[in-house]
Amino acid sequence: MTDLPLPRDLEAPVGELVLELAGHLGERATVDLCVELLEGADRNDHPDAMPYLTGVVFDETSPKFYPSQWKDYWVRTWGARGLLYVWHDSAATAVVAGLDDEHWRPAEMCLKVSTKRELGEAGPRAAVLAVEGELPRVRVQALRTLGAVGDTEHVDVVRSLLEDEEAQVRRQAARSLSQLARRLDLDVALD
Known part of the structure; x- marks a missing residue:
């Protein structure tokens, strides 16, 4: 260097x-x-x-x-x-x-980069982190990533988090579901 x-x-x-x-x-x-x-x-x-x-x-x-x-x-x-x-x-x-x-910190930062850089290939792992992430902040960021780059196969994952125990996760799930619906031109109900 x-x-x-x-x-x-x-x-x-x-x-x-x-x-x-x-x-x-x-x-x-x-x-x-x-x-x-x-x-x-x-x-x-x-x-x-x-x-x-x-x-x-x-x-x-x-x-x-x-x-x-x-x-x-x-x-x-x-x-x-x-x-x-x-x-x-x-x-x-x-x-x-x-x-x-x-460790969750690098993974969360990679979710942020995936969202900003619109890396569609991040969708599958973001879906796993949205459900299995230990910390609400990781699940929230995974949902942001899915909203930005997720595809139709991620809709059910995002919808399932509308019932998460953490309010911030539920709110982001609703935003991400709306974003997916707009981006993919889907008729998705926010149950």
Whole structure:
């Protein structure tokens, strides 16, 4: 990796930091870096890039130094989050694979990327996460993904979550069912 300067403003929103990184490396190289991290690359292999993806300097002398407190799933999450701001279709396979991450944070971030980038291939795994996700926030994001990219085979899954025990999941199921109906030109009742 090239020696990168520190970001102009570590307090800037992550989206701005990622775009600044892309200004240094190029968009495709930044996408490739995000994919590497999503796939489990060691953060120590990319110390100059990490401040752009986290807003934190990976230097023990910095007052914003925390890497020993962060588990590896954060690195995968940061890689996925970067793909919200830079994109190339070559990243789609890694994002869909990230839906199977053992930790909920990278999986949830991959759902967000799948929604934003309209990755239809995320539909089957999003349907599983909508039903089996341990946390309501993961189920809600899976429903958002299904609303954006789901197909007719996902309608029953979304409809079943209209009865979820969590109000936020029920509300998102109703929104996603309406979105599916509009997008796919279906006559779907919100039972």
